Amino acid sequence: MNSFKRDIYNFLLNAGVAEETARYLNLFVMLFALLILIFIIDFIIRKLLLQAFSRFAQISKTNFDDLLVANKVPRNIAHIIPFLVALKFIPDIFEDFYDVEVHVENGLQVFAVLLTLWVVRSILNTLKDYLKTLPRFKDKPIDSYIQVFMIFAWIIGFLSAIAIITDIAFMKFITGMGAISAVVLLVFKDTILGFVASIQVAINDMVHIGDWITFEKYGADGDVIEINLATVKVQNFDKTITTIPTYALISDSFKNWRGMSNSDGRRIKRALFIKQEGIKYLTDNEVDKLKKIQLISTYLETRQADITAYNTNNKIDKGLLLNGRNLTNIGVFRKYIDVYLKNHSAINKDMMIMARQLAPTTQGIPIEIYAFSSDKRWENYEYIMSDIFDHLMAALPYFDLEIFELPSHSSFKN
Missing domain, CATH: 2.30.30.60 (SH3 type barrels.)
Incomplete structure (x- = not known):
């Protein structure tokens, strides 16, 4: 390089160029030649690395190498050798321009910091994409961890660049930064909060x-x-x-x-509001009529026999229906709901099934269904729940019960 530099300089002098002008022209020629050399080296190394990675990716069973290429890891690594070439020849080129050489070398050192950050970022992005392909990491906030690391890396890189430009020792520069740490904390408040939150999450x-x-x-x-x-x-x-x-x-x-x-099911929790005025004790004739409902016929026969035996043994005066033990239409309806749910094909029988009466309200008495559908998909879940309540609302009149609803215009008209 030095011999080439002297040859160019002597050629310019022999051509009649002034000595000062020849020095500057020689500098520009050498810089231009170095740039061309760097470009050629970078192009060749980049091609070689890409071909090597591509061939390795074809025979490799993992997709990690494919992700390395996709995230430009070979391209960023390829810049390292041209950078080292530039760092090697810059002192020779700027031999006669020491003041400029200092600034150029500082610039190269800053570029080295940036190049390091680019390589680290591309490798981390590759790692992030690869982990997301693994089942156990698919639902993990990998992005947060990568961003946290890169934030610290960029902060260190930024401080290193300033330390290089100002020609201050890095540790001394970091010590001086303590004075503005409060401002830094204020600026990065959301980032710090997000970092802490992502770790806790x-x-x-x-x-x-x-x-x-x-x-x-x-x-x-x-x-x-x-x-x-x-x-x-x-x-x-x-x-x-x-x-x-x-x-x-x-x-x-x-x-x-x-x-x-x-879980094994999706919860159904909804209530029917029954008019209180329709609740009553059931006579024997009304119980016999309800025995035609197959789901509760066996229950009614057994229950009616138990109640009759109790009232007979205790000599209850059934001249008044209130005396002794009795069945109510709302109680029988609750039992019907319970049996209906336990026989419903879409209800998970291994989970809670319950029809319960809640405290009376101004809108009537709530009979709440608490069960779990076997199918958790939203559309199918809504269909199952609607199907159940369609059936129960249509079944209410068979028990002489009514759904409460506020009167409409047609109600007043009638």
Whole structure:
């Protein structure tokens, strides 16, 4: 390089160029030659690395190498050798321009910091994409961890670059940065909160990608599609996207439906409001009429025999229906619901099945159904629940009961 530099310089002098001008022209020629050399080396090494990675990917059983190429790891690594070439020849080229050489070398050192960050980022992105292909990591917030690491890496890189430019020792520069740490904390408040939240979310296993969550404060009701350092993205069932701050998951209350999804059934919890004025004791004739309902005929026969035996043994005066033990139409209806649910093909028989009476309200007496459908898919779940309540509402008149509803215009007209 030095001999080539002298030859160019002597050629310019022999051509009649002034000595000062020849020095600058020589510098520009040498820089141009170095740039061409760097470009050629970079191009060749990049091609060789890409071909090597591509051939290895064809014979490899894992897709990790494919992801390395997709995330430009070979391309970024290929820049290292041209950089070392530039670092080697810069002192020779700027031999007569020491002041400029210092700044150029500082610039190369800053570029080295950037190149290191690019390589690290591409490798981490590759690792992130690879882990997402593994079943046990699919629902983990890998993005958050990668972002946290890269934030610290960029901060260190930024501080290193400033230390290089200002020609201050790195540790001394870091010590001086303590004075503005409060400002840094203020600027990165959301990032720090998100970092802490993402760790707590992961450790406590609060949310996975793919979980169905309901977050009323932010209007979110759908599946989690992304968890990163600052935000959690939820795709609602109307296909809109709601963005929630990550730290809101630990500071506010939300509902995660994962427990239901992982269980053996989806809960049905809904009540029928029965008019109180229709509730009554059943006479023997009314009980005999209800025995025609096959689901409860055996129950009514057994129950009626027990009640008759009790009233006879205790010499109960049945001249008044209130005396002694009796069946009520609402009690028989509750039993009918219970038997109907236990015989329903879409209800999980291994989970809770219950028809219960709640406290009376101004809208009537609630008879609540508490059971679990075997099919947890939303559309099928709604169909099953509707089918059950369609049947029960149609069955009410057979027990001389009515659903409560507020009067409509037609009610007043009649």
